[in-house]
Amino acid sequence: MMSTARATMARDAPGTLWDVERIRKDFPALHQEVHGKPLVYFDNAATSQKPQVVIDALVAYYSLDNSNVHRGVHRLSERATEAYEGARTRIQRHINAASPREIIFVRQATEGINLVMSSFGRAFVGAGDEIVISAIEHHSNIVPWQMLCEEKGAILRVVPIDDRGDLIMEEYARLVGPRAKLVAMTQVSNALGTVTPIKQIIEMAHRQNVPVLVDGAQAVPHQRVDVRELDCDFYVFSGHKAYGPTGIGVLYGKEQWLDRMPPFQGGGDMIKLVTFEKTTYNELPYKFEAGTPHIAGAIGLAAGLDYIAGLGLDRIGDYEHALLAYGTELLSAIRGVRLIGAARHKAAVLSFVLDGVHAHDLGTVLDHQGVAIRAGHHCAMPVMERFGVPATARASLAFYNTHAELETLAGAIQEAREIFG
């Protein structure tokens, strides 16, 4: 045990690979006790904690610039517009989109998908057409397409996964057929951590002239994302999982698609001219942003993305992979623990079951050790069904987690085994 602790300190120590203690200081919520124990926050795939710079950006906006955007002639409105549009440009650069016109602010990834479902679906999907998704999608990338298929008489095709949790690419190749109108696929699975071969998925779809929507909700917080390198047609993510505030998310869409798509919602800001005879819609991106947007949210999200870019996304990835490897080793050594999901390329997600202990009971016992995990179906009930479990416990890691916290998790799981043994 001593040697483990020493090794852990060396890995996380100042001046070495990753100064996690210094980084943790940026996150005020990490420094609290839960049930008398220091908080160990392992529910990052549900939502991340926020660095002080994000909190400060929100406070500064509401304290100084608060005003409505795109309409005021007064100074505050100009400043708010500048900050809001500045956030759009920062986010555009972060994901390397070609133009800020391709960055649509939405409430979260879910709304981004629903926007494409409603707008693209209305324009381009008809009876007998096919939408291709995968078996590891979050409910938010399943249900909207089911709704569209029901409305249009279209057909949902689901790419299956193997026992490791990897997509079966031969099946995918077969399913992207002549009737396919859209592929909607996750880049990283929230329930299993599977990293999909998204570039290959996109290339294969494009060979059939089928556009691809990528659900990047679990990718953007942990890795570099370059939408032009991917050549995806749509890309969605949520702010709150990427160290930004809740209630803000991004839909990236290639201009050539967004131009041809009808508006999503009607209202103020999305129009150029309104008469009772005819309304002329605004240009991109405003055509898709009806009503007063979440101005502070956009500014906070830009601050969050700037923060992780400052830490270095490749370094974040390296550190999180080291955490994943250590966590996998620790949990595999506990009798009765079965890890669910062993994809060849995997993000820092440890989804597992413990023999004889239901995930919810485990969640409660861990909570009493200060360890916050998610227990349940992770909004991916088809994944649970595929692996024959009603629920799993999930520890999802972030760059501010430590090797010592993983040891606390392992100890708490042992404790649960003893209680239920």
Place this chain on the structure above:
Amino acid sequence: MSELRELYQQVILDHNRKPRNFRTLEGANRTAEGYNPLCGDQITLYLNVEDGMIKDAAFQGTGCAISKAAASMMTASVIGKPEGEVDALFHRVHAMLTGENGTAPEMGKLAVFSGVREFPSRIKCVTLAWHTLQAALTGAAEPVSTE
């Protein structure tokens, strides 16, 4: 830790490991399905009711220790009772879970669930079986849901 021991009392752990009446009931004349979409707990309840008396009760399903023990102890406690008494009993259980009547000495064996009141997110784990029981007695066709 003591709160945790209070929640997971030995009786509950025992019913979780060896749930009573955990089977299908041949010739059941009332059945109902219960489901908690939040956590995926699922229960099928079988009753044999004759002349207003619950002659037999059994259940199948999956769930956490609390929900399984709750269903196990509920079936044990309603067998042999008039169906008219179920509502009042559930009302007392619910009051105990929400802390309205203290330790409730009149609860008998069901008092082991009193620790759940310290865990608001787990109250539905206990009430799922009871809601399903009510549905079975009133003949609700749709599966009951805790949400």
